[in-house]
Amino acid sequence: MNVLKALMTRRRFLQVSGAAGVAGAGAAKLVGFTAATSTPKTAGAQARGQTRVTKNICHQCPARCGINVYTTNGRVHAIYGDPGNPIANGKLCPKGHLGTYFLYDPDRFKGPMRRTNPRKGRNEDPGWEPITWEQAYDEIAGRINELRKNGESHKFAHFYGRGWGPSDAGLYGAWGQLIGTPNSAIGHASMCAEGSKRAKAATDGNNSYNAYDYRNTNCMLIFGAGFLEAFRPYNKIMQDWGHMRSKSPKTRVTTIDVRMNPTMAASDRYLMTKPGTDGAIALAIAHLMLTEGLWEKDFVGDFRDGRNRFRAGQTVRAFEFEEKWTHGLVDWWNNELKDRTPSWAESVTGVPAREIIEVAREFGTTRPAMAIMERGPTAHTNGVYNGMAIHALNALSGCMFAKGGLFYQMGPSYGPGPANPADYMDDIANEMRGKYPRIDMARTERWPFTAHMMQESARNHNAGDPYKLKMAMFFSTNPIWTAPDAPEWEKMLSEIFVIDTSPFPGETAMFADIVLPESTYLERLQDSPTYPFEGWPMTALRVPAIDPIYDTTEFGNMMIEIGKRIEGPTGEYYRRIDSVENLLRHIARGFADNPGDNGVNDFESWKEKGVWYRKPYHWRQHRGVFYEWDGEGYNRVMSEEEVKEKLIKTASGKFEFKSSHLEGHADYIQRELGIPSARVGYPQWVEPKHTGGNRPLHFVTPKTPLTAEGRSGNIPHAIAIQQPIVGGNDRTYLEVHPQTARDRGIRDGDRVRIRSDLGTIEAYVRFVPQHRPDTIVLPYEHGHWAQGRWATGQGRDRTPGNPNEITANVSDPISGLACYYTGKVDLERA
CATH class of the missing domain: 3.40.228.10 (Dimethylsulfoxide Reductase, domain 2)
Incomplete structure (x- = not known):
């Protein structure tokens, strides 16, 4: 399949988005390849001009490193680690410099769009037509208002991946409470790393990462x-x-x-x-x-x-x-x-x-x-x-x-938001509270330990158990490609009204009815409390390096604007919230009574410094005695009750x-x-249940340093260095022990077929004698059938395939974590 066919948006999308120069991209070498691009409104920067440095946070992984973004004449041209950010310390990893590739990606969505083709599928052109933000918000809010009137607000779901703070995913709690849906929101943790959190909850009482x-x-x-x-x-x-x-x-x-x-x-x-x-x-x-x-x-x-x-x-x-x-x-x-x-x-x-x-x-x-x-x-x-x-x-x-x-990590000293959602509940919201389970059945007798079970959502919807959804909105997640048994999501999304907010034309967007393109992180105002780091509290701020170069906005503003259009007191609540900036200004007031070590004490100083933090961590155990920081040292001995309340819960x-x-x-x-x-309470040996029956080979799909939050597939330089062990350049290889390959008549570089109970995908082989003979390895990132010209154009035939299409949807019963690494497969020459 050539790239023009592989790009699901085809000619109509190219006309709407302004992307061009796709022909021949699949056959071009990835390293050094330059694509013709549409011209954003900031183009035309001169060689000399005034340079402005803006504080921001990298979005290439969950680390949340502070970055300094250099903009000259309205164009971002350099990204470096922020010396004032305790995670970055003036440094970045290899993928940290890729932000400009995201910003100036020629395949980005350029504004909100509505689908005109009622048919959905991999080979269907959505038939995009551009619409205004007001038209998009009005249509989405109108559908939600109709669900609420009909007692069906639970049939609206939010799905999200990387949440950052109160200014985006943090809005979900109030949204679900006020709209009256238990499905706001369903996070991707059950497809990420929820197992380690549940192991710690079981042993030291903290359901968190260390x-x-x-x-x-x-x-x-x-x-x-x-x-x-x-x-x-x-x-x-x-x-x-x-x-x-x-x-x-x-x-x-x-x-x-x-x-x-x-x-x-x-x-x-x-x-x-x-x-x-x-x-x-x-x-x-x-x-x-x-x-x-x-x-x-x-x-x-x-x-x-x-x-x-x-x-x-x-x-x-x-x-x-x-x-x-x-x-x-x-x-x-x-x-x-x-x-x-x-x-x-x-x-x-x-x-x-x-x-x-x-x-x-x-x-x-x-x-x-x-x-x-x-x-x-x-x-x-x-x-x-x-x-x-x-x-x-x-x-x-x-x-x-x-x-x-x-x-465990301490949280930042945020102040309260502009309004309390509990003061804006209406009869519909009160009636719907606790009436229906979530579509993923998390926190029910089916999955009693879990907070999220995103991978169950499509399967449950397709079975009508516990019900069928009518609407779904996606933020920073693409489960139609990332979830195990991914084709289940194609069926679900073909039946419901879908809103996608990705800046990029991913697989979920190809099934969307409305696209609300989010700004990239270099154009976005957004807070980001740190993931577990060194214990002491820290939160950073994304400050736009430039105004959005296309007609895009922050996801938080989308939520607020839709909320303003919900009938009843819900609309008034979101009018009080007003905007992401207003929300951030309110929570930053908490810094006044607890200034950061770098002097940050309000919103303006937060923007200037890019980060608020306060050292040290408040507690330390030494030789079996727990101490609390008293302002000068770890001098105050803690009682057993205090340890239980604050540390070992x-x-x-x-x-x-x-x-x-x-x-x-x-x-x-x-x-x-x-x-x-x-x-059941003991750490103990439990035999894993591998899918694939008697198939002989374990199939493992790890992440690599260039995974870039699942979005590096459309970045040529990331693809070229995706696989540090075996090299590559223009594709990702299946890593196989030489003896395993020779036993099957497979030579280094051969095209092969990987077969599971769900079907087959194909790949090319590289010998890695250091691997286990019973384990084959296909790094996770590729196999896209959307996402942009390079993501869909790797190799002549888009190999390797997406490993999630042959990964069974099986999860650990306690954590709910999807068992991505437990499948067994066959391998043969293609």
């Missing part, structure tokens, strides 16, 4: 986190890596993963484990730490007489051990850990027992030492139990809330090796995972 003190740790175990590829904050991690690996003593690093990657290559040692078995290695490490007396006794506790009674295969009497900041250690040992020897782990994982022993001894004898994880170990049906076993090592090493350890106020959180849903876990109800 913050880390990387620079002061002396030992790290990295379980499937892609630390030097896609972990957050990526830019700062690379800075800290240099410090960690050059300081004295050097931080010792072991990577546990299923494939060779940059992190593994840069580590001191690695353990190449089978997919889904990370938890077995963590349990074996914990077993050895106990049998050899290597746990941190000041935090965990000790035997009353000081004699270690942990012996492989032997039980311990509970009264003999006195715990301090942990709960259930002896029960865990007796019911699970006593049998989880390194030799047992070798039989499960394929990793030699001697290597597990070496890692365990180094981890157990080095302080501070931390174990980190992310999507790799948790994207399986046993994901939360894998995560609990890994996180248990942080309790055994005593690094919880300690220097060189891990803790479990029922016991301790790190729980026997989780009361999971025990509260014992019947559900027993039904879904087959674990006896008396054992």
